[in-house]
Amino acid sequence: MAILILGGAGYIGSHTVYALCEGGRDVVVVDNLETGFAAAIHPNARFYKGDISDKNFINGVFQKEKISSVIHFAAYSLVGESVTRPLEYYENNLCKTRDFLACMVANGVDKIVFSSTAATYGEPDEVPIMEDDRTQPANPYGETKLAMEKMFHWVAEAHGIRYVSLRYFNASGAHESGKIGEAHNPESHLIPLILQVPNGQSEYISIFGNDYPTADGTCIRDYIHVTDLATAHILAVDYLEKGGKSDIFNLGNGVGFSVKEVVDTARKVTGHPIPQKEVERRGGDPAKLIASSQKAVKILGWRPTHDSLEEIISSAWKWHKHHPKGFQE
Numbered sequence: 351m352a353i354l355i356l357g358g359a360g361y362i363g364s365h366t367v368y369a370l371c372e373g374g375r376d377v378v379v380v381d382n383l384e385t386g387f388a389a390a391i392h393p394n395a396r397f398y399k400g401d402i403s404d405k406n407f408i409n410g411v412f413q414k415e416k417i418s419s420v421i422h423f424a425a426y427s428l429v430g431e432s433v434t435r436p437l438e439y440y441e442n443n444l445c446k447t448r449d450f451l452a453c454m455v456a457n458g459v460d461k462i463v464f465s466s467t468a469a470t471y472g473e474p475d476e477v478p479i480m481e482d483d484r485t486q487p488a489n490p491y492g493e494t495k496l497a498m499e500k501m502f503h504w505v506a507e508a509h510g511i512r513y514v515s516l517r518y519f520n521a522s523g524a525h526e527s528g529k530i531g532e533a534h535n536p537e538s539h540l541i542p543l544i545l546q547v548p549n550g551q552s553e554y555i556s557i558f559g560n561d562y563p564t565a566d567g568t569c570i571r572d573y574i575h576v577t578d579l580a581t582a583h584i585l586a587v588d589y590l591e592k593g594g595k596s597d598i599f600n601l602g603n604g605v606g607f608s609v610k611e612v613v614d615t616a617r618k619v620t621g622h623p624i625p626q627k628e629v630e631r632r633g634g635d636p637a638k639l640i641a642s643s644q645k646a647v648k649i650l651g652w653r654p655t656h657d658s659l660e661e662i663i664s665s666a667w668k669w670h671k672h673h674p675k676g677f678q679e
């Protein structure tokens with residue numbers, strides 16, 4: 351039986367496909383390549399290009415392949431973009447997932463792990479954030495992911511499927527081989543943007559806001575290595591395959607770093623002075639997001655192993671230095 355990965359050509363999806371293939375698992379990838387890259391897909395995976403909302407296409411995949419479980423990464427994930435294009439986020443993240451779920455139920459596939467996000471919480475009352483803390487998203491991206499979680503809950507009740515929702519904090523870093531890594535167009539994430547400076551692609555890094563209620567005035571985030579996220583997805587599939595019940599888990603290191611600390615670490619890793627400019631706040635950014643991942647540790651047996659910021663940035667640098675244009679070379 352194979353594991354079907356929706357969005358397996360994207361950043362976290364491609365790293366999970368690599369981890370599964372390296373572990374000798376049978377993997378099928380579906381991706382429409384709107385934001386993903388065919389070159390990011392591990393050569394051992396069987397790839398079907400198409401959209402998760404295309405019922406004929408998805409039914410065809412279910413007929414050709416024997417699928418035991420699904421891991422669903424296929425979504426839009428840029429907070430700022432979601433604020434200006436909310437309807438596209440609802441369409442792509444929620445409506446297309448609904449269409450896929452209908453096919454999944456019709457084809458008798460009953461286990462799914464999917465990407466959720468720390469953005470489901472909004473501005474937390476306190477950190478570290480626990481899974482049963484208040485969810486009050488501050489942007490449409492977080493809203494669509496929370497709506498997906500709720501849809502999964504009710505569909506699971508009605509149709510006997512089981513799901514695991516993984517709420518990631520700040521995914522970062524790259525595969526140790528240097529073959530795959532983060533590649534968004536346009537790029538909006540902090541670490542790849544910082545690394546554009548030593549790569550000669552920009553002159554400085556903009557720091558969004560220096561008046562947050564944190565020690566150095568910049569936002570604090572919990573950066574988690576993409577390889578550790580990949581491991582969590584595999585553990586979640588194994589948990590469901592062993593009969594585990596539907597559940598929601600945070601995935602982070604439980605340690606926060608400020609934007610300035612991230613820039614300083616990147617200077618150390620790259621040996622480049624990386625000039626910075628302090629500019630206005632970016633809309634919708636909570637001051638401090640740090641995960642409690644104790645539940646994933648206890649129930650899934652997950653333990654992040656690439657937990658130093660230096661290691662995370664070094665792996666990202668290895669990728670960006672050798673692939674300054676990402677996969678478009």
Ligand code: UDP
Nearest residue numbers: 538539540541543556557558569609632635
């Ligand atoms: N950030 C920044 N400059 C940039 C990009 C991001 O200061 O050019 C900040 C952003 O405001 C946030 C943190 O870096 O506080 C992480 O942002 P990112 O977009 O990487 O992830 P997010 O936390 O939004 O998921």
